[in-house]
Amino acid sequence: LSAGPLSGKRVLVTSGPTHEPIDPVRYIANRSSGAQGTAIAAALAALGAEVVFVSGPADVPPPAGVTVVPVETANEMLAAVQDALPVDAAVFAAAVADWRVTSSSASKIKKQNGQLPVLEFAENPDILATVSQLETGRPGLVVGFAAETDDVIAHATAKRARKQCDWIVANDVRPETGIMGGAENAVILIREDGIEEWPRLNKAEVAKRLAMRIADKLEET
Ligand code: C5P
Secondary structure, three states: OOOOOOOOOEEEEEEOEOEEEEEOOEEEEOOOOOHHHHHHHHHHHHOOOEEEEEEOOOOOOOOOOOEEEEOOOHHHHHHHHHHHOOOOEEEEOOEOOOEEEOOOOOOOOOOEOOEOOOOOEEEOOOHHHHHHOOOOOOOOEEEEEEEEOOOHHHHHHHHHHHHOOOEEEEEEOOHHHOOOOOOEEOEEEEEOOEEEEOOOEEHHHHHHHHHHHHHHHHHHO
C-alpha cells in the first residue's frame, strides 16, 4: 500500500502519439516520444495515485506501477479514456492525430506506374475537449497540453478556453529548442488563477512538479 498525497485518488494519463492507418503497413502520426506523458504517469504513481495510462505507440516503455491500456488510433484512445472514467484527475499528454484516413485500405496499396494514391480524411474526436465538456462524470481536474511554435501563452490560453479544461501545460516545441524527443522541457502552467513559468527542467522534474500541483489541488477540494 502506498501512502502519499495522492493515495486513494484515481488519475488518468494519455500519452504518446496515435497512429492512423492508411493501409496495413502505413500510417500517419504525430511526432511524440511519449517521454513526458510517461514521466507524468510515473510521478503520479510515486505520489500514491492509482494511474490508468492510456498510451499510443510510444518510443519509451510505460512506467512500472500503473495500469497500461495500449491503443493505436484516436478513436481507440477515446474509447479507452471513456472506459477509465470516473477519475479524480486526468492529464492529456498524448499527441493525438487530428485526422484519420477514411479511405484506409484493408490490403496494402500497391505502387502502380505513376498513379498516385489519394487519401481522404475525417476529423478525429477531440478527447480532451470531450472529457472537459462532460456534463456528468467530468474529472475534478482536467489538464491539457499545448505544444506551440509561436505566441505560446496566447495560443495556450485560447486553447484552455476553447477546450474548457482547467489547466494547460504549454511548451515551445520549435525544433531549435530540442524539446521534442529530448530529455528536457520548458513549460508554462496556465491555470484559472494565473500563469507559472517554470525553468527548463528534466522531463522527470517537470512531471514531479506537475504531480505535486495536482496533489495540492485535489487536497483543496
Ligand atoms: O488542439 P491541440 O491538439 O493542440 O490540443 C492539445 C491538447 O489536446 C493535448 O492535451 C492533447 O492531448 C489533447 N487532444 C486530444 N484529442 C485530440 C487532439 C488533442 O485529447 N484529438
